[in-house]
Amino acid sequence: MGIGLKNIFKSFFKIGFGAFGGMIAIAHIEETLVKKKKIISRNQFNEGLALAQIMPGSTSTSLVVYIGYNLGGLAGAIIAISAFILPAFTLMIFLAIGYLHFQEVSFISSILKGLNAVVVALIIDALINLSKSTIKRKREAVIALFTFFALYFLKTDLFLLIFLAGMLGLIFYVLEEKPCPPANKS
Amino acid sequence: MSTGKQKLRKKLKIITAVISLVLIILGFSTPLLAKLNFTFLKIGAIVFGNGYTVIPFIQKEVVEGCNWLTPAQFAAAIVFAQVTPGPVIILATFVGFLVAGIPGAFFATISMLLPSAFLIIILAKQHQRVKNLKPLQAFFGGVVASVIGMLAAIALNFSKTNLVDIKTGSIFGGSLIALTCFDVEPIYVVLLSCIISLFLF
Numbered sequence: 001m002g003i004g005l006k007n008i009f010k011s012f013f014k015i016g017f018g019a020f021g022g023m024i025a026i027a028h029i030e031e032t033l034v035k036k037k038k039i040i041s042r043n044q045f046n047e048g049l050a051l052a053q054i055m056p057g058s059t060s061t062s063l064v065v066y067i068g069y070n071l072g073g074l075a076g077a078i079i080a081i082s083a084f085i086l087p088a089f090t091l092m093i094f095l096a097i098g099y100l101h102f103q104e105v106s107f108i109s110s111i112l113k114g115l116n117a118v119v120v121a122l123i124i125d126a127l128i129n130l131s132k133s134t135i136k137r138k139r140e141a142v143i144a145l146f147t148f149f150a151l152y153f154l155k156t157d158l159f160l161l162i163f164l165a166g167m168l169g170l171i172f173y174v175l176e177e178k179p180c181p182p183a184n185k186s
Numbered sequence: 187m188s189t190g191k192q193k194l195r196k197k198l199k200i201i202t203a204v205i206s207l208v209l210i211i212l213g214f215s216t217p218l219l220a221k222l223n224f225t226f227l228k229i230g231a232i233v234f235g236n237g238y239t240v241i242p243f244i245q246k247e248v249v250e251g252c253n254w255l256t257p258a259q260f261a262a263a264i265v266f267a268q269v270t271p272g273p274v275i276i277l278a279t280f281v282g283f284l285v286a287g288i289p290g291a292f293f294a295t296i297s298m299l300l301p302s303a304f305l306i307i308i309l310a311k312q313h314q315r316v317k318n319l320k321p322l323q324a325f326f327g328g329v330v331a332s333v334i335g336m337l338a339a340i341a342l343n344f345s346k347t348n349l350v351d352i353k354t355g356s357i358f359g360g361s362l363i364a365l366t367c368f369d370v371e372p373i374y375v376v377l378l379s380c381i382i383s384l385f386l387f
Contacts (some may be wrong), residue, residue: 016272025272051309054323057230057302058237058273065303069310075198077307081299088272089279093291095266096283099259107384112262114383117354118376119261120344121361122268126238127337128366130330140331147335151242152342158246161336162232162239162329169328170321 003039005072005079011037012064012083025060025084033067040067061085139172213293221252222285226278226297233302234330237274240298242336244277254285257347268372275299353386 015028026049033039040048048070052062061081068080102108135141143165150156150164214220229243241264249260263280270276275298282294349355357379364370364378 018271051306054326055302055305055309056233056326057299057306058233058275060273061275061299062302062306065306066310069307073195074307075202077303078202081303085272085276085295085299088270088276089291089295091270092266092276092279093283093288095270096280096291099262099266100284110387111380111383112258113354113387114357114379115265115376116258116261116348117357118361118379119264120341120348120358121365121375122264122372123241123337123341123344124362125365125372127334127341130238130337131334134327134330134334140327140334143328143331144334144338147332148338149335151336152339158243158336159232162332165328165332166325167328169324169326169331172328173321173324 003071005075008068008071008076008079009083011039012068012080013086015064016084017087026063029060029063029067040070044070139169143168209293209296212289213297216286218286219289219293222282222290223293223297225252226282226294227301229278230275230298231301232329233275233298234326234333238337239329239333240275240277242333242340244281245340248281248285255281257344259284261344261348265376269376357382357386 011033015025015032018024018028030045034042034045045067048063048066049059052059052066055062057065061084064080064084065077069077072079103112131144135144146168147161147165150161151158156164212219213223225247229240229247232243233239245260248254249257255263263277264274266280267274267277276295278294278298279291282290282292284290285294345358349358360382361375361379364375365372
């Protein structure tokens, strides 16, 4: 317990720097903080991961906040998430500056034309990865299809849609057959 | 020794409180920053899983709702978010920068992270109770499944505007095969496409 705020910053800065894609970040955290440095216990890591997965927020950033908070309270949480996001933030600023200055330059605009095509592939890839990890039973597929039709054809409001999808998940859960709890014989 | 530590803790708390107050005042000092912050606080509350949920919401709020970004700029933002380290929510940084420069990038990123960070800190000590809330998990499970449908709708919309000829179609096809069949990292796919685009367009 207590590794000092400076060390929290250093550890998470390194993790944030090497983490391309959220899931890799989680593997990095496990590798360095749990296995190598033994700053947090495996148990605590698993608890944090479980919480990060069910609560709103991208899993990796939520996990970083959780670990930072456990290591150094509120200050620890703030330091950890800042350090984790800093490399991506800095790089993104440079990309944005470059984009604004050079989007009119002819060879950059040809690159951007190509990237407009790549983005469709990136989204479909994300969709496939998410389907693999999410669709375990029929109900998830039903909800995904329902959302697609409602959004694409009916242009349903997104916030309403996300609420409806949650309610569908809840309804499926309520309707699911559960084993009978033992009778209360007294 | 322990009193020294306690003093330091107290100082840290005061510093944190002062900085937060200053940030809140600055963040809502202009109508543009205030609207930017509200938008990203709202979006930050509905991020799930890998962060892909933010893509449809940013498109709706920022591209269609406020006209802050053109669809082409938004497409570039998604690509950049994939090639930078960290989660996709870093999209907020790019959007914020285009809307209001460095302060915009700074505040959009904080607003995006704040709702979930707040929830985690509140619940960190009671995770046992949250973990066993099956109905809550069922609700969020439904939400995550719906993101798949949203991404599909977005991909279809993008393909109509972005895949217009054989050249763009083949870059798309090549990238998709590399990503899905050969599990190539997005950053290499993007870099290679950049080089190919130089010759194609």
